[in-house]
Amino acid sequence: EPEVTQTPSHQVTQMGQExxxxxxxxxxxxxxxxxxxxxxxxxxxxxxxxxxxxxxKSEIFDDQFSVERPDGSNFTLKIRSTKLEDSAMYFCAxxxxxxxxxxxxxxxxxVL
Amino acid sequence: xxxxxxxxxxxxxxxxxxxxxxxTYSDSASNYFPWYKQELGKRPxxxxxxRSNVGxxxxxxIAVTLNKTAKHFSLHITETQPEDSAVYFCxxxxxxxxxxSYQLTFGKGTKLSVIP
Numbered sequence: 001e002p003e004v005t006q007t008p009s010h011q012v013t014q015m016g017q018e019x020x021x022x023x024x025x026x027x028x029x030x031x032x033x034x035x036x037x038x039x040x041x042x043x044x045x046x047x048x049x050x051x052x053x054x055x056x057k058s059e060i061f062d063d064q065f066s067v068e069r070p071d072g073s074n075f076t077l078k079i080r081s082t083k084l085e086d087s088a089m090y091f092c093a094x095x096x097x098x099x100x101x102x103x104x105x106x107x108x109x110x111v112l
Numbered sequence: 113x114x115x116x117x118x119x120x121x122x123x124x125x126x127x128x129x130x131x132x133x134x135x136t137y138s139d140s141a142s143n144y145f146p147w148y149k150q151e152l153g154k155r156p157x158x159x160x161x162x163r164s165n166v167g168x169x170x171x172x173x174i175a176v177t178l179n180k181t182a183k184h185f186s187l188h189i190t191e192t193q194p195e196d197s198a199v200y201f202c203x204x205x206x207x208x209x210x211x212x213s214y215q216l217t218f219g220k221g222t223k224l225s226v227i228p
Binding site: 001031033035041042043044045048056058091095098099100101102103104105106 | 144146148154155156157158161163201203205214215216217218219220221
């Protein structure tokens with residue numbers, strides 16, 4: 001199983017503030033994903049990233065969200081102006097082989 | 113797009129008994145079906161998966177069966193132990209239009225409680 005780290009483990013922010021969540025896959029991967037999980041609910045797809053560009057995004061991934069891989073290793077998710085409803089666990093995932101996705105430990109985002 | 117239904121939402125079993133969780137999917141083109149286990153506050157952890165070219169796959173006490181005609185797949189846990197207590201999610205892939213575009217659509221999860 002590939003090792004994926006995410007920082008921070010917990011982020012508390014005020015509504016309207018910008019947050020950046022980071023994902024660091026240890027091995028070279030081509031496909032990256034961000035998912036979110038509101039407390040007690042199912043995991044929901046946000047965005048897929050391939051060859052350094054967005055491949056697909058869900059309806060959740062609106063203009064407040066952006067992703068990039070600035071230095072070829074870190075994979076970041078930015079929320080420009082956080083809302084209360086953005087409070088959730090955010091998971092980075094990498095694809096290994098065909099179809100198989102492994103999740104990072106997640107970042108708990110709390111918006112006050 | 114893909115729609116995944118999962119049942120039951122909660123399941124309580126006595127230690128040593130078997131547990132079965134069922135999922136249905138809508139996209140007949142789906143060909144890969146993973147199951148994830150999520151303990152409280154932790155990440156979803158892949159425990160077993162199956163591809164559409166096989167009907168059953170086993171890994172020690174867990175197994176997954178797939179019925180492509182009926183578009184459903186099931187997770188079977190035998191000889192359940194307290195450490196099997198967790199939320200289990202099924203998922204199915206949905207190919208998008210972009211290159212490398214592939215997302216997992218998850219079921220709503222089953223909270224399994226194994227009673228010692």
